Amino acid sequence: MRLVVVGATGNVGTSVLRALAPDRSVDSILGIARRKPDLxxxxxEWAAADVSRDELAPLFEGADAVVHLAWAIQPSRDLPTLWxxxxxxxxxVFRAVAEAGVAKLxxxxxxxxxxxxxxxxxxxxxxxxxxxxxxxxxxHKAEVERHLDRFERDNPSTRVVRLRPALTFKRESATEQRxxxxxxxxxxxxxxxxxxxxxxxxxxLRFQAVHSYDVGEAYRLAVxxxxxxxxxxxxxxxxxxxxLGRALDARPVRIxxxxxxxxxxxxxxxxxxPTPPGWIDLALGVPLLDTTRARAELGWEPxxxxxxxxxxxxTGMRDGSGLDTPPLRGDTAPRRAGEVEQGVGARD
Numbered sequence: 384m385r386l387v388v389v390g391a392t393g394n395v396g397t398s399v400l401r402a403l404a405p406d407r408s409v410d411s412i413l414g415i416a417r418r419k420p421d422l423x424x425x426x427x428e429w430a431a432a433d434v435s436r437d438e439l440a441p442l443f444e445g446a447d448a449v450v451h452l453a454w455a456i457q458p459s460r461d462l463p464t465l466w467x468x469x470x471x472x473x474x475x476v477f478r479a480v481a482e483a484g485v486a487k488l489x490x491x492x493x494x495x496x497x498x499x500x501x502x503x504x505x506x507x508x509x510x511x512x513x514x515x516x517x518x519x520x521x522x523h524k525a526e527v528e529r530h531l532d533r534f535e536r537d538n539p540s541t542r543v544v545r546l547r548p549a550l551t552f553k554r555e556s557a558t559e560q561r562x563x564x565x566x567x568x569x570x571x572x573x574x575x576x577x578x579x580x581x582x583x584x585x586x587x588l589r590f591q592a593v594h595s596y597d598v599g600e601a602y603r604l605a606v607x608x609x610x611x612x613x614x615x616x617x618x619x620x621x622x623x624x625x626x627l628g629r630a631l632d633a634r635p636v637r638i639x640x641x642x643x644x645x646x647x648x649x650x651x652x653x654x655x656x657p658t659p660p661g662w663i664d665l666a667l668g669v670p671l672l673d674t675t676r677a678r679a680e681l682g683w684e685p686x687x688x689x690x691x692x693x694x695x696x697x698t699g700m701r702d703g704s705g706l707d708t709p710p711l712r713g714d715t716a717p718r719r720a721g722e723v724e725q726g727v728g729a730r731d
Contacts, residue, residue: 384408384409384410384447384448384606384607385410385411385412385413385445385446385447386403386409386411386412386413386446386447386448386449386450386606387412387413387415387442387443387446387448387449387450387485388400388403388412388413388414388415388449388450388452389415389434389439389449389450389451389452389453389476390415390416390434390451390452390453390454390491391412391414391415391416391427391429391452392414392416392418392420392422392708392709392710392711393416393452393556393559393708393710393711394551394552394553394555394556394559394560394595394710394711395452395491395548395551395595395598395599395602396414396416396452397422397555397595397706397708397711398553398595398596398598398599398602399450399452399598399599399602399603400412400414400424400427400599401424401596401599402596402599402600402602402603403426403599403602403603403606404424404425404426404427405425406603406607408607409426409607410426411426411427411428412424412426412427412428413427413428413429413430413442413446414427414428414429414430415429415430415431415432415439415442415453416429416431416432416453416708416709417431417432417433417709418431418709419431420707420708420709421707421708422706422707422708430442433468433472434453434468434472434473434475434476435467435468435471435472435475438479439475439476439479440478440479440482440483441483442479443479443480443482443483443485444483445483446483446485447485447486447487448485448486448487448488448489448606449476449480449485449487449488449489450489450491450602450606451473451476451477451488451489451490451491452491453468453472453473453476454468454469454491455468455469455731456520456563456564457562457563457657457728457730457731458726458728458729458730458731459519459651459657459658459659459728460726460728460729461729461730462519464731465519465523466523469523469524469527470523470526470527470530473490473527473530473531474527474530477530477531477534480534480538480541481534481537481538481541485541486540486541486542487541487542487543487544487606488534488541488542488543488544489543489544489545489546489602489605489606490527490531490543490544490545490546491546491548492512492524492527492528492545492546492547492613493520493524493547493548494547494548494549494550494591494615494617494669494670494672495514495515495518495520495521495524495665495669496512496514496521496524496525496527496528496547497510497511497512497513497514497547497669497670498510498511498512498513498514498515499515499668499669499670500668500669500670500671501670501671502586502587502589502670502671504671505670505671505672505673505674506670506671506672506673507615507673507675507676508547508612508613508614508615508676510670512524512525512528513525514526515661515664515665515668515669517660517661517664518661518662518664518665519659519661520661520662520665521661521665521669528545531543531545542609542610542611543611543612544605544610544611544612544613544614545612545613545614546598546601546602546605546613546614546616547613547614547615547616547672548593548598548601548615548616548617549590549591549592549593549616549617549618549672549689550590550591550592550593550692551592551593551594551595551598551692552592552593552594552595552692552693552695552696553594553595553596553692553695553696553699554695554696554698554699554702554704555595555699555704555705555706555711556595556696556699556705556711557696557697557698557699557700557702557703557704557705557714558699558700558703558704558705558711558712558713558714558718559705559710559711560696560700561700561714562657562718562722563657564656564657564658564662565656565657565658566655566656566657566658566722566727566728567719567720567722567723567727568655568656569656569700571700571701571702571703571714572701574697574700574701575697575701576630576631576632576633576694576697577632579631579632579633580633580634581633581634581635581636582624582627582628582631582633582634582635582636583624583635583636583638583643584624584635584636584637584638585624585637585638585639585640585643585667587640587667587668588623588624588666588667589621589622589623589671590621590622590666590669590671591617591618591621591622591671591672591689592617592618592622592689592692592693593616593617593618593685593687593689593692594618594685594686594687594691594692594695595692596686596687597616597618597683597685597686597687598616600683600686601614601616601677601681601683604681604682604683605681608680608681608682610680610681612676613676614674614676614677614680614681614683615672615673615674615676615677616672616674616677616683617671617672617674617685617689618685618687618688618689618691618692619685619688619689620688620689620690621671621689622689622690622693626690627693630690630693630694631693631697640663640667643663644660644663644664645660647659647660647662647663648660651728654726654727654728654729655727656727656728657727657728658728659728700714703715
């Protein structure tokens with residue numbers, strides 16, 4: 384089996400390659416990213432391509448399956464650029480899959496594609512994927528779901544799988560995630576249990592997480608199994624303020640949602656951090672995921688808990704961990720200085 388992984392150098396992409404390499408049914412993998420990495424992995428060769436503008440069909444020729452992971456979260460202050468990568472870029476990948484006659488397409492959707500949902504029970508894959516309007520990430524994920532609906536209607540011979548994972552973490556992605564969500568002014572040495580003073584205690588702050596390695600295994604199963612459709616991917620336990628407080632040795636402190644959102648908005652506008660307030664709306668709004676289908680039809684079981692995933696990425700932030708790819712390179716003072724020079728969320 385020859386596979387193509389688009390967006391192969393990031394948090395999930397490197398975990399997908401890690402999961403695929405030992406699989407005996409996989410003969411070769413083409414990893415595609417905007418910039419070729421120095422990372423060497425078994426069965427993997429690299430190609431540079433930008434999904435928003437480069438020709439993709441020639442890269443997909445002869446592939447048995449394409450895994451589409453490419454997605455941009457920054458620059459959060461340049462929504463047209465994000466849309467060209469996320470929405471138009473995804474559409475270009477889908478069109479290239481059809482042009483190259485690839486038999487299987489596995490797409491990285493997200494819990495963020497779902498409409499506002501319950502926090503006291505889980506929902507299955509039939510929950511509406513209309514997104515949360517105030518979050519650009521959620522709007523883009525929902526829009527791509529509609530493009531994929533049309534692709535499936537127009538290309539019934541292509542087997543399409545959509546994975547919708549919860550928040551995804553690993554140690555090696557810590558520098559990337561610090562850069563994308565927290566910015567250059569977060570001191571790494573403070574990211575440890577006992578030094579985090581409190582966690583916000585809001586009734587709707589209930590969410591799920593999953594370790595990136597376990598997500599990588601879900602993609603391997605999706606590629607190598609005769610399945611189609613959507614699959615929720617998340618680990619236990621559900622993370623609420625009390626669970627987070629115990630995991631981080633921090634005290635839950637009741638904070639009104641409006642105050643938390645206003646603080647995030649103020650610090651984003653002041654360019655102290657790169658995360659716009661729509662991410663708060665997303666965290667407080669998305670439903671909890673029922674993973675029954677992934678367990679029953681994919682045979683997927685997470686090895687690590689959601690708490691393990693949180694602790695792993697925190698350890699990475701303290702240590703400045705990374706991998707030898709452009710998105711995941713480890714933390715350094717010059718790189719943080721470059722983030723400040725680029726406007727903290729103004730450039731990728």
